[in-house]
Amino acid sequence: MSSSTNYSNCAVSIRSVLLAIRVLLAVALVFALLYRAPFPRIAAAFRTALTSPRMLSAGLLLVGLALLAGAIRWYVLLRAQKLVVSVSDTIRYFFSGQFFNVFLPGGCGGDLIRMYWVVRRSSGSRTRAVGTVILDRVLGLYLYIAAACLFIGLAGVLDLPGVPPPITRVAALSLLGISLAVWIIVLLRPVRFQGAFADSPGSGDARWARLIRALAQSASLYLHRPAALLGALGLSAANFALQASACLCFSHSLNLPASTLQVIAAFAAATLIGAVPVTPGAIGMREGTYVLLLQQAGVSASGALALGLLMYLAGAFWGLPGVLVFVTEPTRSPRELAHRARTVLQEDPLPPGDPGQC
Template sequence: MSDKSSTAKRKKNWLSIFLRSAVSTGILSFLFFKVDWTKITSVVERSNPIDIVLGIFFGGCQVFFSAVRWKILLQTQEIFIPMFKAFELTLIGQFFNAFLLGSTGGDIVRIYYIVKLYPEKKTAGSLSVIYDRVIGLVGLILIGQLLALNFFKLFEAHPITRHAVWLFFSISLFILFLFGLILFFPNIFSFDKRKKKTISLFSKQNLNNLIDAISRYRYGKKENFMALCYSVISHGSTLIMAYCATRSLHLDIPFLFLASILAIVSVLISIPVTISGLGVREGLIVVFFQLLGIKAEPALSFSLLVFAMSVFWSLVGGIVYLRYKKP
């Protein structure tokens, strides 16, 4: 039975990848035939390289502040690593996030390395990576909700943007509710004596370690606040990077409006409908930009430029990965 179940699971995983790839390919193909690529070439040729370099710099700031946030969360679990090591592993995670299927490949790699460094704190180290991802998402949600309310009437002007904003609010409230439930009611993970046949990965000891690790975050109010602040700073660096892309392409877009769009889109593409959000991200940006009268070609050029800026640091992470001395 175990062989059959594992075979069925593999088939299910491959089917999921195939369907997500098909959705991504379909949306990108639609955009490919809809836009005039000669206009995109013209937009790119007129871009300002100084703003591109500045945007890449702020992209690096985003990675650095994310590393600082993770280091704080590791310290809460009494795992102390040098700042340079945290930055190294964050860059490596950035590399795998960009080039593995899905947006969690880098998290799995970070978990692998931190467990290798601190095998006696396997549960705490693994939770730090997951909690780091959650804190980052919470910071993005808070920025998005505040700004989305400010531009709500404008977003209601188009049916796609209206549905996107309402979906964003629904997902955001659910994530905040779940975050509060796990953080303030950690006993929901308590070991049930009636379930003796729990999978070995979730043995009584491991569950108790998980509850203890969650409790550290629950009572670490100062650490939570600092991590959340660095999350906002990290996302702010990403938004400035994107704003530099609009300046480079000579697009007249207010910074706060751009920030609200990117926050909404970033949360929506976390839904595993496509591969790493490909297609959905580009399609939503095109529609949102239309609210300001910006055509599809400049909007798609912007999306591709921001993606290229992010890929630059992913490539740097790849170089770090090749040179990294594994513990």
């Protein structure tokens, strides 16, 4: 057996072990949450929410509008790279990614699916196509980082249990300052920043090295397009405001005693935690963050968990339109589409003769 085959088998074994660990952690978190908030209490919280159908409907609508703002943000990034994808196709691909994020969290990420669609349909380079998805995710998360740092660090609306408040606030404000400094350098000194992305000598032809260079070059393509970046940041702000408003609507429907800033801070932190794939689909991580933070504001574990579940269910509802992609595509199942996406994107992201330039 060749060394490459041994390496491949070892990599598969490691991935299987890591997946098993992630699943076990998710199960443990779910049991821990249900121990603190038993089913009868969660059901009672949902019955309370059902007495406010207008608030529930408003929250559901706001989540849909927030996702639409995210799709338009991606379209702005695609247009900036002169990638020919229509608005309708961009929205369709975006919501197909939402479908995969919600309903197949352990199988294939929605970002991978979006990369696959735009690589297939656009006539531009693969580097630019993949880079739009990555930058879209980074810009989308930045507003959540800033909000969590501001509300927890500056306003001090929530404290972490067991951590002295001054340490929490200094750490949050430091993270906010560093992130702002990076954005200022990117927008005001694009040439100097782009130089940091130059190919390093002696990096060889290792796949990881080519991948890092491809992604770095893709990100650097936007440094001379501040209008596109600022427009995308504006849409990220709209996305955050709509999602936060939806969370407030759900909080009011549940009659939670937390203040507006406390709910927004918990929502921002839970969204950030949910973006880290420690468990499949961040199951238990997101909801646990709501419970951990909102209990400091006097919210019961069942109420905080119900709020997290309502936000998740709203995202799941708007993931359903993503299934329409299978009406127009020759795929038998989402699993088949996920397999195709992996196959296409495992190829060299920066093929010879494709420097990723406009």
